[in-house]
Amino acid sequence: MGKGTGDARGPGRAGRLVTLAAAAAVALAATTGCGRASTAPDAASPPPSAAGAATPSPGATTASSTPSGPPRPDAAIPHDPRKLARALDRTTRAMRAAIGSWTKDGDPGHGRPPEDVVLLTLYHQRLCRYAARHPDIAERAFAELPPSVAAQARDDATAVRELLSLAHPVTGKVSFKLREPLPADVLLGHFKKAGRRFGVEWEVLAAVMLVETKFGRVRSASSAGAQGPMQFMPATWRAYGMGGDIHDTGDAVAAAANYLRASGAPGDYRKALHAYNHSQAYVDAVLLHARAMKRDVRAYYAYYNWQVFVLVPGGERRLTGPGLA
Numbered sequence: 001m002g003k004g005t006g007d008a009r010g011p012g013r014a015g016r017l018v019t020l021a022a023a024a025a026v027a028l029a030a031t032t033g034c035g036r037a038s039t040a041p042d043a044a045s046p047p048p049s050a051a052g053a054a055t056p057s058p059g060a061t062t063a064s065s066t067p068s069g070p071p072r073p074d075a076a077i078p079h080d081p082r083k084l085a086r087a088l089d090r091t092t093r094a095m096r097a098a099i100g101s102w103t104k105d106g107d108p109g110h111g112r113p114p115e116d117v118v119l120l121t122l123y124h125q126r127l128c129r130y131a132a133r134h135p136d137i138a139e140r141a142f143a144e145l146p147p148s149v150a151a152q153a154r155d156d157a158t159a160v161r162e163l164l165s166l167a168h169p170v171t172g173k174v175s176f177k178l179r180e181p182l183p184a185d186v187l188l189g190h191f192k193k194a195g196r197r198f199g200v201e202w203e204v205l206a207a208v209m210l211v212e213t214k215f216g217r218v219r220s221a222s223s224a225g226a227q228g229p230m231q232f233m234p235a236t237w238r239a240y241g242m243g244g245d246i247h248d249t250g251d252a253v254a255a256a257a258n259y260l261r262a263s264g265a266p267g268d269y270r271k272a273l274h275a276y277n278h279s280q281a282y283v284d285a286v287l288l289h290a291r292a293m294k295r296d297v298r299a300y301y302a303y304y305n306w307q308v309f310v311l312v313p314g315g316e317r318r319l320t321g322p323g324l325a
Helices: 081-105 115-133 135-142 147-164 184-198 202-213 234-240 249-262 269-276 280-295 298-304
Strands: 016-021 173-178 309-312 315-318
Touching: 081 115, 081 135, 081 147, 081 298, 115 135, 115 147, 115 298, 135 147, 147 280, 184 202, 184 249, 184 298, 202 249, 202 269, 202 280, 202 298, 234 249, 249 269, 269 280, 280 298
Parallel strands: none
Antiparallel strands: 016 173, 309 315
């Protein structure tokens, strides 16, 4: 594995430090890292786009979209099952079409995603987060959806629910070291290269990175001391990092594939992922996200645009993405 080859810094990738007064916050973005028992939450990440402006609660009354464009960053989330189903169906179809145009006519290997992709995936993520917290309403909504739309929504909501079950309050001030992720197709190349080398499905590697650091947006160590885009404990890195740089994306993805292969993949992904993070909820969430990407590669490009949230009293706060001061 080459050292320091995965993270050539492109435009807009400068790091940023975001500090939250976290006595009232619950981080949903930390993980314990490879090779440790789970003590932390919904692995994700805050990129450098914002410092914690609050999103409205799900019942906010803001308009859902501009007159001729995608949903606003603060678009209201419907509570009625039929309206939720219509929002999921409309948003999923528009999101898939926008991703299709981006991957066909755009350049996912360089620069940032188009605005419509970012806004549609954000709204879809927020719909799924609401569904995760309200499973009875969600199941009634899913029953109204076409099978392919229902499958993605159900997998995403269930995965989020599993990770939320691991969330725990943090106290004092918490700082997140943030950075924009590498371009989507650059990351995809790392996943596929490591997957071929170690016989591990690239979708599983991508799902681990999604859950651990939202594709490398968070660069701070976890509360347990895990580091880098794949959140390795230093001792585990020494055993499986193959002499690479724990903070280099290409090196970290290869090390994760190496560790998963040594822990039972591809024959037993559940065993391998449980070794990576000793939580059944974590294992279930990773495999649900991986399944979504296997079913439709556009899910990968949607997950690439997922934003970072923390819980606050009475709702949740989005730390990244469009529309934040």
